Amino acid sequence: MTTTADVQPPPVDLESGLLTYSTGGGRREGSLRTSFGDFQVQELISLEDVVQTRSPGLVPIYKVTKAGVDTPHVAREMAAMIKSEVNFAGLKDKNATVVQYMSARSTRASAPAELRGNRFEAQLVGFSRPVTRGMLTGNRFRILLETTLDLSEDIERCYAACRERRVANFFGYQRFGLKGGVNRKAGKAIVEKDFAKAVGLILAEQRDGEGEKAKEARRLCAEEKYRDAVPLFSARQDTERRVAHHLSMKPGASIGALRKISIPIRRLLVNSYQAYLFNLALSRAVAEGVDIANARSGDNWAQLKEGGLTVGRVHGVKEEVPGQGTAIPLIQIVGYAYRNYGSRFDGVLARVIQEEGVSPGSFYIKEAEEMSSEGGFRPAPLLSGDLSCVREERGFVLEFSLGKGEYATVLLREVLKPEEPKFAGF
Numbered sequence: 001m002t003t004t005a006d007v008q009p010p011p012v013d014l015e016s017g018l019l020t021y022s023t024g025g026g027r028r029e030g031s032l033r034t035s036f037g038d039f040q041v042q043e044l045i046s047l048e049d050v051v052q053t054r055s056p057g058l059v060p061i062y063k064v065t066k067a068g069v070d071t072p073h074v075a076r077e078m079a080a081m082i083k084s085e086v087n088f089a090g091l092k093d094k095n096a097t098v099v100q101y102m103s104a105r106s107t108r109a110s111a112p113a114e115l116r117g118n119r120f121e122a123q124l125v126g127f128s129r130p131v132t133r134g135m136l137t138g139n140r141f142r143i144l145l146e147t148t149l150d151l152s153e154d155i156e157r158c159y160a161a162c163r164e165r166r167v168a169n170f171f172g173y174q175r176f177g178l179k180g181g182v183n184r185k186a187g188k189a190i191v192e193k194d195f196a197k198a199v200g201l202i203l204a205e206q207r208d209g210e211g212e213k214a215k216e217a218r219r220l221c222a223e224e225k226y227r228d229a230v231p232l233f234s235a236r237q238d239t240e241r242r243v244a245h246h247l248s249m250k251p252g253a254s255i256g257a258l259r260k261i262s263i264p265i266r267r268l269l270v271n272s273y274q275a276y277l278f279n280l281a282l283s284r285a286v287a288e289g290v291d292i293a294n295a296r297s298g299d300n301w302a303q304l305k306e307g308g309l310t311v312g313r314v315h316g317v318k319e320e321v322p323g324q325g326t327a328i329p330l331i332q333i334v335g336y337a338y339r340n341y342g343s344r345f346d347g348v349l350a351r352v353i354q355e356e357g358v359s360p361g362s363f364y365i366k367e368a369e370e371m372s373s374e375g376g377f378r379p380a381p382l383l384s385g386d387l388s389c390v391r392e393e394r395g396f397v398l399e400f401s402l403g404k405g406e407y408a409t410v411l412l413r414e415v416l417k418p419e420e421p422k423f424a425g426f
Contacts, residue, residue: 010419015181017279020287022167023414025154030147030416032425036067038144039096044137045089050126058127059104060111066120070094072262077117078102084109089136090404091264093174103131136404138309143408146395151415155389155396158414165293165381167414168286171275172407173426187273190371191362195254203244239265255368263370270373277334281349282380290344292380295327299343300377302328308385309403314377317341328379335375336364382406
């Protein structure tokens with residue numbers, strides 16, 4: 001596949017459906033995440049309805065600062081503290097310092113002024129309706145790119161492409177994991193209703209960089225010796241522990257084992273496969289020279305809102321596209337509601353689906369409806385704003401805002417084009 005860059009994407013990119021780059025230039029040496037503080041994320045969320053006095057129908061809202069722990073783990077720990085399930089607007093990177101907002105789901109939740117847990121702390125900011133994804137506008141990033149090279153030209157090339165909406169809005173590495181692509185493989189198995197295969201991938205598929213105990217645990221799981229495997233998984237591998245324990249008690253109960261995984265992570269598996277299909281289609285469109293910056297007649301599209309990070313409602317392929325340059329082309333995320341409307345992107349996506357041997361209807365999972373996915377639409381270009389860069393002693397500090405559901409690593413991938421993303425801190 002052709003690419004605008006001077007290099008081809010490495011094998012790990014291909015595993016994630018990242019078949020091309022959006023910008024020119026070659027590979028550059030640099031690293032991210034020398035410490036959690038070097039990769040900072042701040043949610044951009046509307047809090048205008050928050051009040052300081054509790055009243056009927058309102059729940060406590062918390063500002064959560066976390067580092068080195070994923071969002072579902074924090075939510076579970078907070079839920080035990082406030083005696084209520086917890087809502088959050090989005091899954092955030094584990095290997096970063098993150099500020100995000102969470103709320104109780106129940107109006108009867110307790111509301112201490114401060115919470116402290118494993119690698120997080122939370123401050124009560126007031127009371128409102130439960131936090132939802134719709135409240136999120138985007139995320140603000142501050143990232144140290146550590147390097148001895150002068151990357152000024154590479155960064156500006158990437159920023160210029162962002163301003164012109166020429167950087168493809170791929171799903172980033174975090175959606176798939178950099179330890180063998182297990183997420184999307186398990187997601188495909190679920191879509192194909194092969195639940196035993198999905199469980200086997202989660203438990204027995206070896207991951208790059210794991211310790212000897214984890215490797216032995218996965219080997220034992222491959223031999224269905226689940227009881228012996230459970231204590232070898234680490235405390236941070238609690239998903240594997242719960243799934244393996246269930247199978248040790250109920251051999252062959254694959255759907256029940258999957259249900260031992262938290263619902264956000266369970267859905268993430270299917271979402272990961274959807275993201276892979278999306279990336280494949282967008283990669284091919286970019287490589288074929290399709291304009292992703294502006295909607296054209298026959299596209300599904302949405303109007304860019306003030307601020308440049310969000311879009312309005314989805315418009316159909318037969319609706320007239322305004323000429324002010326603020327109509328953004330949309331690409332479908334395949335789900336059971338998918339239809340081929342005949343847009344520039346639908347043709348590419350239809351070929352991807354056919355080659356993968358799946359059907360949109362397969363994303364309705366009768367046996368486990370909570371893992372079903374309707375699908376939807378996603379902007380073709382990365383939506384960004386407030387891009388800045390400052391050189392300092394250790395490298396470059398990049399600051400920028402991205403729309404919700406977009407990945408800073410997608411932008412940084414265009415700067416470095418890393419051969420080994422995992423070792424570069426991606």
